[in-house]
Amino acid sequence: MTPTVCDLFERQVRERPDATAVRTSGRSWTYAEFGRTTARLAARLRRGGAGPGGIVGLVAPRGPQALTGIVAILRSGAACLPLDPDDPPLRNREILDGTRCRQVLVAAPAGWLPGAQLIDDPTLEDEEEAPPVAPDPLDLAYAITTSGSTGRPKVVGVPHEGLSNLVMASIEDLDLVRPDDVMLWTLAVTVDSTMHDVLMPLCCGGCVAVPDPGELPAAGMLRAVRALGATVLEIPAAVLGPYGGSLLPRLAEAGVRLVITGGSQLDGPGLADADPLVVRNGYGPTETSVAPLWYRCDKSTPRWVPIGRPIRGVRAYVLDEELNPVPDGAAGQLYIAGAGLARGYLGLPGRTAAAFLPDPFSDVPGRRMYATGDRVRRQPDGEYVFLGRADDQVKVSGFRVEIGEVEHALRGCPGVADAAVLLRRDAPGGAALVAFLAGTPLPDEEISDRLRDRLPRHMVPRFHVWLDRLPLNRPGKIDRAALAEMPFAETRADRRRTDDVT
Amino acid sequence: MFDDGEFHVVVNDEEQYSIWPAGRDLPAGWRPVGSPAPKAECLARIDVNWTDMRPRSLREGT
Numbered sequence: 001m002t003p004t005v006c007d008l009f010e011r012q013v014r015e016r017p018d019a020t021a022v023r024t025s026g027r028s029w030t031y032a033e034f035g036r037t038t039a040r041l042a043a044r045l046r047r048g049g050a051g052p053g054g055i056v057g058l059v060a061p062r063g064p065q066a067l068t069g070i071v072a073i074l075r076s077g078a079a080c081l082p083l084d085p086d087d088p089p090l091r092n093r094e095i096l097d098g099t100r101c102r103q104v105l106v107a108a109p110a111g112w113l114p115g116a117q118l119i120d121d122p123t124l125e126d127e128e129e130a131p132p133v134a135p136d137p138l139d140l141a142y143a144i145t146t147s148g149s150t151g152r153p154k155v156v157g158v159p160h161e162g163l164s165n166l167v168m169a170s171i172e173d174l175d176l177v178r179p180d181d182v183m184l185w186t187l188a189v190t191v192d193s194t195m196h197d198v199l200m201p202l203c204c205g206g207c208v209a210v211p212d213p214g215e216l217p218a219a220g221m222l223r224a225v226r227a228l229g230a231t232v233l234e235i236p237a238a239v240l241g242p243y244g245g246s247l248l249p250r251l252a253e254a255g256v257r258l259v260i261t262g263g264s265q266l267d268g269p270g271l272a273d274a275d276p277l278v279v280r281n282g283y284g285p286t287e288t289s290v291a292p293l294w295y296r297c298d299k300s301t302p303r304w305v306p307i308g309r310p311i312r313g314v315r316a317y318v319l320d321e322e323l324n325p326v327p328d329g330a331a332g333q334l335y336i337a338g339a340g341l342a343r344g345y346l347g348l349p350g351r352t353a354a355a356f357l358p359d360p361f362s363d364v365p366g367r368r369m370y371a372t373g374d375r376v377r378r379q380p381d382g383e384y385v386f387l388g389r390a391d392d393q394v395k396v397s398g399f400r401v402e403i404g405e406v407e408h409a410l411r412g413c414p415g416v417a418d419a420a421v422l423l424r425r426d427a428p429g430g431a432a433l434v435a436f437l438a439g440t441p442l443p444d445e446e447i448s449d450r451l452r453d454r455l456p457r458h459m460v461p462r463f464h465v466w467l468d469r470l471p472l473n474r475p476g477k478i479d480r481a482a483l484a485e486m487p488f489a490e491t492r493a494d495r496r497r498t499d500d501v502t
Numbered sequence: 503m504f505d506d507g508e509f510h511v512v513v514n515d516e517e518q519y520s521i522w523p524a525g526r527d528l529p530a531g532w533r534p535v536g537s538p539a540p541k542a543e544c545l546a547r548i549d550v551n552w553t554d555m556r557p558r559s560l561r562e563g564t
Contacts, residue, residue: 356518358529
């Protein structure tokens with residue numbers, strides 16, 4: 001049986017207690033120290049009732065405390081539900097309640113979370129170290145919040161078997177991490193790639209380097225790489241595509257051997273020009289354990305970078321509308337099966353059933369396959385190429401946004417009768433969410449303020465345009481194609497008053 | 503997957519629920535529950551019936 005990430009980490013603590021597990025600009029922790037700290041916090045969580053089958057919330061920004069929290073929650077046997085302390089408390093509260101999460105770890109006290117456990121609580125010194133708990137491979141390891149199309153956030157529950165399959169493939173097959181690597185943690189706590197990025201080094205004896213708090217633009221990444229001696233880091237495809245050509249040679253010079261990327265389509269030149277630095281592109285929805293397909297860039301890689309091929313234990317099918325396989329080279333929807341499928345959307349069995357279908361191609365009866373909603377084609381060499389989204393789920397600043405949730409929040413504003421939201425790539429200042437609204441016009445600030453109480457910042461539309469009514473197409477649905485074509489000059493918020501008067 | 507037409511609510515040995523187009527051969531290891539219905543109705547039925555999403559083998563500790 002595949003060991004869980006808890007087993008793999010504990011083995012490192014036993015076998016290399018003096019190796020560095022975690023490093024910041026201020027200090028470092030050996031495996032023995034980090035093992036002790038996380039075991040004490042795990043013991044405290046266990047005494048509070050946490051264990052296999054349970055979920056513990058983590059409300060902390062990227063930092064050594066958040067890392068301690070992730071590992072401690074996993075070592076308690078429970079699943080980790082990371083939330084952003086900067087998201088509206090109302091939304092975070094709703095997610096915690098919806099997942100019946102009774103214990104929460106915090107980096108700093110928060111008024112909306114009375115009774116939460118402080119990660120740096122000095123009284124943890126007195127806590128006995130928890131005896132190892134062995135979660136079942138089918139128990140959840142983590143739960144990740146994605147934006148939901150029905151207006152409610154969806155929480156994807158991922159079991160240990162998917163996470164450890166990915167970690168084992170990362171170490172043994174993909175060369176994503178080695179025991180002498182220093183992996184720079186660059187992403188937000190709330191994205192599933194963070195679980196992969198921080199846990200795989202800790203499962204093989206490597207080191208996690210935690211940059212100073214705050215945003216991490218390209219220049220900041222380079223500084224952090226130099227300060228912490230990083231050899232591997234993840235850079236979102238939205239950054240690596242446009243800036244890789246100039247950034248990669250400097251990272252290589254600073255000692256980076258590998259750049260991991262993903263999160264959206266990687267589109268950019270020069271990704272194999274910083275030899276010996278290698279770029280590997282991971283693809284996958286949260287529902288399939290971070291990234292079940294991987295691609296290694298080389299000199300022959302096109303600008304529109306393939307998403308690669310499935311890792312061990314994973315199967316990928318390209319199917320037509322009738323769920324029949326299409327030939328190599330033809331477009332179809334990508335379905336993923338095998339190791340790594342999430343349990344589903346916690347508390348949303350109907351939504352889960354609609355996305356996780358019976359797998360007619362499996363040798364083992366009774367298996368499921370996940371409908372990614374992504375259109376792809378498989379090349380004759382076995383590499384898959386992403387073509388686009390099948391529905392209107394969009395990515396904004398690397399975050400997955402289901403338009404429906406934004407529209408739902410807009411419709412909750414007084415005066416708003418109907419709302420449609422589009423991602424317009426031609427917006428002034430770059431791609432932006434644009435809200436088309438019908439009803440009694442409100443000042444832009446008032447709408448934005450209300451939305452910020454309900455939604456993370458990246459989901460709040462940058463532009464509003466008021467129409468008498470939203471255009472409908474023949475089947476009676478909002479005509480998104482018409483909205484997508486509406487000239488931008490007329491949709492600028494500052495022009496609309498003039499339009500209203502005339 | 504196509505949205506129109508009728509679907510079966512189906513369940514496997516792990517008591518995981520899903521849907522499958524009525525009239526098509528059911529993949530091995532899945533059995534239908536109740537009579538075929540439009541997709542939305544099937545999903546609503548699953549919302550009511552699938553109360554514990556843990557796989558059965560985990561629930562029963564086997």
